[in-house]
Amino acid sequence: MDDQLYHQLREHVDQYSVGFNASESQVEIEFLKVLFTEEEARMYLHLRRHLQPAHIIAEKAGMELAEAERILTGMLKKGLTFPKIKEDARYYSVAPFMHGLLEHACLLMADNPEFKEVAKKLQKYLAREYKPKGRLVRTIPVEGQVSPDLPVAPYYDVVKIIQGKDKIAVTPCACEAKTRIIDKxxxxxxxxxxxxxxYAELYAETLKIGRYISQEEAIAIIKQAEEEGLVHQLAGDKRSVEGICNCCRECCGILKSFKFFPKPALMATSDYVVQLNKEECISCGTCVERCPMDAFTEGGDVISVDPGRCIGCGLCTTTCPTEALSLEIQPEEKRAAPFQPEKYDFIRSTLDFEADLAKYAED
Incomplete structure (x- = not known):
């Protein structure tokens, strides 16, 4: 294989979303070689973050439309692009490393022996060598666990978010798929x-790795996630939430990276922090087991909490038998506003994809 081509491909992928930095191990190049044939790699170099019609991509690549469509269709099936079909016309944009290539590979290539070997190496890359360029997701409290007298912005209300959506899909967790691939x-x-x-359309219709669900089914999934001790994390900018990840402390790369730091609160984006009422606490230790960030410690008959390790998920509050734990809003100077569109690129908004299509409709 042409090593120079794949290094060029890595540089192109690195431009988008939170990036795809080079490492000493060069596992990122191995990953790309498993995913892309050389002709697909060359085609990807002509794609951008915004949607482009197939005929424009073909012109850039210097090939006939039919030949470009053949390659792009193959890439679509492998999850290497973010495609959109409208009125029989096909449009394509890049699938970044995250969210995109990594998740799609975990769900579509689980039985590929080459990918299985690379996935094991990717674990170390993601934990120690990967350097995301920007913020990824926002942690939100579990439903109903913020004190009634505290303000809860609509952005934080997961049920209201779901009730405001008319196209919803559920997919298997890509992080769980990755851990299964590496035999964990x-x-x-x-x-x-x-x-x-x-994204619902992409996963339910195009890649067929998910299925459409109703608002009621989505809310039931949220409640099940809370029972299982999973952390709700939102993806999207202030205009529109594009997805809700329900994350496991053992599988989720983001949570694992947070936990690695002495103060995960500085890494997470949340406006809430847990408060412990010591008079109500019976030192049962339930919170110690429940917390995904090890914010609680047990010493003798006393439970203590480290606010620097609290990411504001609220999971500890739902199982405290004496209701000694509650979430409180952070002081105003510590609150983080919802991600601004111009500063957030982890998940591109549905609104931006729609604007791409509108632009070509005008031309």
């Missing part, structure tokens, strides 16, 4: 990732 299976419910709009 997780016992969480597999269908836990909820997507909306463009």
């Amino acid at each position: 299976p997780c016992d969480q419910t597999k269908e836990m990732c909820i997507s909306f709009g463009f």
